[in-house]
Amino acid sequence: MKLLVIGCGRVGSAVAREFQAEGWDVVAVDEKEEALTRLGAGWSGGFVIGHGMDSEILRRAGVDEADAVVVATNGDNTNLVIGQVVRKRYGIEHVVVRVLDPARADFYAKRGMQTVSPTQTAISELAARVRVAGKALA
Amino acid sequence: MYTIVAGGGKVGANVARSLLRMGHEVTLVEQRPLRFERLQEEFEHQVLLGDATELHILELAGIGRPPQLVLAATGDDEDNLIICQLAREGYRVPKVVARVNDPRNQEHFDLLGIAQTVCATSNILGLVEHEVPEHGIVHLLELRKENLEIVELQIDRDSPAAGKRLAGLTLPVGARLISVMRNGRSELAESSTVLRPGDQVLAVLEPGKEDELKRLLLKR
Numbered sequence A: 001m002k003l004l005v006i007g008c009g010r011v012g013s014a015v016a017r018e019f020q021a022e023g024w025d026v027v028a029v030d031e032k033e034e035a036l037t038r039l040g041a042g043w044s045g046g047f048v049i050g051h052g053m054d055s056e057i058l059r060r061a062g063v064d065e066a067d068a069v070v071v072a073t074n075g076d077n078t079n080l081v082i083g084q085v086v087r088k089r090y091g092i093e094h095v096v097v098r099v100l101d102p103a104r105a106d107f108y109a110k111r112g113m114q115t116v117s118p119t120q121t122a123i124s125e126l127a128a129r130v131r132v133a134g135k136a137l138a
Numbered sequence B: 001m002y003t004i005v006a007g008g009g010k011v012g013a014n015v016a017r018s019l020l021r022m023g024h025e026v027t028l029v030e031q032r033p034l035r036f037e038r039l040q041e042e043f044e045h046q047v048l049l050g051d052a053t054e055l056h057i058l059e060l061a062g063i064g065r066p067p068q069l070v071l072a073a074t075g076d077d078e079d080n081l082i083i084c085q086l087a088r089e090g091y092r093v094p095k096v097v098a099r100v101n102d103p104r105n106q107e108h109f110d111l112l113g114i115a116q117t118v119c120a121t122s123n124i125l126g127l128v129e130h131e132v133p134e135h136g137i138v139h140l141l142e143l144r145k146e147n148l149e150i151v152e153l154q155i156d157r158d159s160p161a162a163g164k165r166l167a168g169l170t171l172p173v174g175a176r177l178i179s180v181m182r183n184g185r186s187e188l189a190e191s192s193t194v195l196r197p198g199d200q201v202l203a204v205l206e207p208g209k210e211d212e213l214k215r216l217l218l219k220r
Helices: A010-021 A033-039 A055-060 A076-090 A102-109 A118-137 B010-021 B033-046 B055-060 B077-091 B103-111 B120-131 B210-217
Strands: A002-006 A025-030 A046-049 A068-071 A094-098 A114-116 B002-006 B025-030 B047-049 B069-072 B095-099 B137-143 B148-154 B175-182 B185-188 B200-205
Touching: A002 A010, A002 A076, A010 A025, A010 A033, A025 A033, A033 A046, A055 A076, A068 A076, A076 A094, A076 A102, A076 B077, A076 B103, A102 A114, A102 A118, A102 B055, A102 B077, B002 B010, B002 B077, B010 B025, B010 B033, B025 B033, B033 B047, B055 B077, B069 B077, B077 B095, B077 B103, B103 B120, B120 B137, B137 B210, B148 B210, B200 B210
Parallel strands: A002 A025, A002 A068, A025 A046, A068 A094, A094 A114, B002 B025, B002 B069, B025 B047, B069 B095
Antiparallel strands: B137 B148, B148 B200, B175 B185, B175 B200
């Protein structure tokens, strides 16, 4: 199975490493060469320097053969656009997009995109913990 | 007409100013605080501080009315694309227009159905092509919605079509000649028109027909 990870920051690099450890063929894409160091010394997967909006970069990263794509750059709108482009142009069904803004994550989730909002996760988790604390005090 | 203009740079601010002078109602949205302060001196309550890709900012700007037009004119193409999608799909804004900053992103706007786009770089390049005397085919206008384009070609001495009547030319399917300009005067293309070296021919065609048209009218 082949996974493309676009945006190799803290989130992207960890996802890339996890799937590589599970035996997937993983290619990471990032604008900055330094991002390669986040993948660790033992990284044997692919790494392409460039912007995920650039079709040539996507082609070099092997988008044509990708089974799944994770889009996790530091820009919500960049992620949403790249996510839609890889789905629509390359017909990749499994595209997961990181969107910090819960409102936009929800908007695009309702339109069929797989969005993950770390902010919404934090809100829900914090609220749940406070509720537990509240019950303990009651 | 009510318009929301996202992005208060030179493009957005000038369009907003022009629309206001024409008597339209406008809200300009700018996210850079320093730029916002300067715009506020001129636009007062008609400019709003915030990121126009955030739903609550769009709602403050009155997207729910909805406006007849949203113009996404920020310096960021991804932002412009998302603003157009939010406006059209989330709030049924009938008309959205996007500024394309990097012409390489045009294909993404096309793919995602944002048909009304303006790209200054491409427009300037078109004008440059138009001014260069030795040209093959010049793209004058792209009608994205109609899926047609208007191009200009110059007939030269080696052209296989030079000296021929239009009636005798077999144009590719999906292409029509509009007019022929000769000695500074333009005439509509008729079947009796004879092409001569130096003629500038306007044609309307479906994208992808350029090569066939070039083979017919220009030298091989």
